Amino acid sequence: MLTAHTIKILQSLDKKKFRQKYNLFLVEGNKTILELPNSNFKIKEIFSTEPNNFLSKDVQFTQITENELKKISFLQNPKDSVAVCELVEKSEFIDKDFQLVLDGIQDPGNLGTIIRLADWFGIEQIICSEDTVDFYNPKVIQATMGSFTRVNIVYCNLVEYLSKTENINVGTDMEGENIYHFEKPRKINLILGNEGNGMRDETEKFLHKKISIPRFGKSKSTESLNVSMAAGIILGQMFSK
Amino acid sequence: MLTAHTIKILQSLDKKKFRQKYNLFLVEGNKTILELPNSNFKIKEIFSTEPNNFLSKDVQFTQITENELKKISFLQNPKDSVAVCELVEKSEFIDKDFQLVLDGIQDPGNLGTIIRLADWFGIEQIICSEDTVDFYNPKVIQATMGSFTRVNIVYCNLVEYLSKTENINVGTDMEGENIYHFEKPRKINLILGNEGNGMRDETEKFLHKKISIPRFGKSKSTESLNVSMAAGIILGQMFSK
Numbered sequence: 496m497l498t499a500h501t502i503k504i505l506q507s508l509d510k511k512k513f514r515q516k517y518n519l520f521l522v523e524g525n526k527t528i529l530e531l532p533n534s535n536f537k538i539k540e541i542f543s544t545e546p547n548n549f550l551s552k553d554v555q556f557t558q559i560t561e562n563e564l565k566k567i568s569f570l571q572n573p574k575d576s577v578a579v580c581e582l583v584e585k586s587e588f589i590d591k592d593f594q595l596v597l598d599g600i601q602d603p604g605n606l607g608t609i610i611r612l613a614d615w616f617g618i619e620q621i622i623c624s625e626d627t628v629d630f631y632n633p634k635v636i637q638a639t640m641g642s643f644t645r646v647n648i649v650y651c652n653l654v655e656y657l658s659k660t661e662n663i664n665v666g667t668d669m670e671g672e673n674i675y676h677f678e679k680p681r682k683i684n685l686i687l688g689n690e691g692n693g694m695r696d697e698t699e700k701f702l703h704k705k706i707s708i709p710r711f712g713k714s715k716s717t718e719s720l721n722v723s724m725a726a727g728i729i730l731g732q733m734f735s736k
Numbered sequence: 737m738l739t740a741h742t743i744k745i746l747q748s749l750d751k752k753k754f755r756q757k758y759n760l761f762l763v764e765g766n767k768t769i770l771e772l773p774n775s776n777f778k779i780k781e782i783f784s785t786e787p788n789n790f791l792s793k794d795v796q797f798t799q800i801t802e803n804e805l806k807k808i809s810f811l812q813n814p815k816d817s818v819a820v821c822e823l824v825e826k827s828e829f830i831d832k833d834f835q836l837v838l839d840g841i842q843d844p845g846n847l848g849t850i851i852r853l854a855d856w857f858g859i860e861q862i863i864c865s866e867d868t869v870d871f872y873n874p875k876v877i878q879a880t881m882g883s884f885t886r887v888n889i890v891y892c893n894l895v896e897y898l899s900k901t902e903n904i905n906v907g908t909d910m911e912g913e914n915i916y917h918f919e920k921p922r923k924i925n926l927i928l929g930n931e932g933n934g935m936r937d938e939t940e941k942f943l944h945k946k947i948s949i950p951r952f953g954k955s956k957s958t959e960s961l962n963v964s965m966a967a968g969i970i971l972g973q974m975f976s977k
Binding site: 530608611612614615616617618640641642645675708709710711712713714716717718720721723724727728729730731732734735 | 849853856857858859881882883886950951952953955958964968969973975976
């Protein structure tokens with residue numbers, strides 16, 4: 496049974512404040528839910544319109560109606576199941592050789608796409624400034640297509656972190672070195688800035704190298720590439736060598 | 737004055753049927769509207785909450801209220817102006833050396849992103865199957881960020897076209913040649929398939945070469961890249977040489 500009280504709590508989980516209050520977030524769709532047991536994320540309860548096909552007996556399972564699913568899903572077209580999961584508190588982390596560092600990414604779709612890219616390229620860790628959009632946001636979780644279970648995502652004070660890391664900090668800049676000629680350092684932080692304003696000045700101070708994607712179109716009116724597309728093209732290039 | 741009749745017509749332009757009936761589509765935001773005079777698209781009328789800053793005296797201009805703008809805009813957060821433009825009928829086209837060919841792309845955001853990518857890489861022409869989403873769709877126009885004014889987009893019977901073109905037809909396939917080792921032909925059609933089903937069998941028959949983007953992440957659960965991201969990475973790589 497899905498009580499009105501539970502519905503109210505689950506519906507509140509699109510807001511960071513309530514995810515933190517209840518220490519919960521939602522994962523939707525059997526495909527992604529089935530990947531959770533191989534990750535650090537613990538499922539508290541599953542609500543599904545289908546009978547229990549999830550193997551584990553440890554997880555509380557409740558079969559619900561399509562109508563009930565609509566009430567708790569954040570999707571326009573709800574899938575089969577919703578898993579209520581516990582947040583994982585991460586504070587300590589050790590640098591990996593190839594990391595993404597996000598300085599104030601705001602759009603959930605962009606963060607989700609970047610997490611999915613990291614997973615594709617086998618990048619294990621993303622370090623986010625404290626004001627980067629929360630990856631437990633249901634739109635981010637959805638856009639990652641399950642990749643959030645395979646990439647370690649940490650939030651920290653970027654200035655503090657960048658002043659200590661031994662990786663080479665590389666960021667994009669219109670005047671930067673052409674990515675097609677750029678020699679990737681062995682230990683690298685690829686830093687991506689906010690959608691509208693780019694990187695903060697205090698982050699830029701820590702850059703060791705600047706790179707740019709050349710534009711081949713001749714019109715000066717052409718808009719810069721979106722941050723997640725730029726990330727894809729840069730990663731595609733860096734992994735080509 | 738914005739009459740109830742005009743509002744009704746403009747509101748109907750999110751549907752292809754009505755765009756074709758009235759031979760009209762909408763372009764929103766001064767930034768993109770100012771690029772129209774340099775393109776093939778003819779503005780019929782501009783509605784703006786601001787006084788007329790558009791230099792041309794030939795275009796009919798109507799100042800409207802924020803409230804009226806909300807009624808005719810397709811954006812969640814309407815910008816300053818809406819331009820009502822005439823569709824351009826295109827049937828004849830000549831092959832360019834580097835073209836994108838779209839086989840049933842359905843998502844307006846994907847088509848918009850691909851048009852924007854083409855503009856970035858200086859690709860002048862995109863050839864779409866007849867069932868590809870209409871690029872005059874307001875979501876596509878919006879996602880191109882003005883790039884639709886600089887890329888020639890044509891719709892045609894793909895099978896007929898592919899049987900005649902002298903460009904080398906290249907498509908993606910899991911078993912295709914690694915893009916990092918692929919030698920780009922001098923005259924190329926890069927073919928991109930539908931989001932869910934990929935390329936149609938009858939399109940695949942015309943492929944001369946197949947390519948793939950290697951996945952560096954080790955998990956087999958990782959989803960394929962989204963079609964527009966794949967296009968970005970492939971183009972990034974093809975233009976590196």
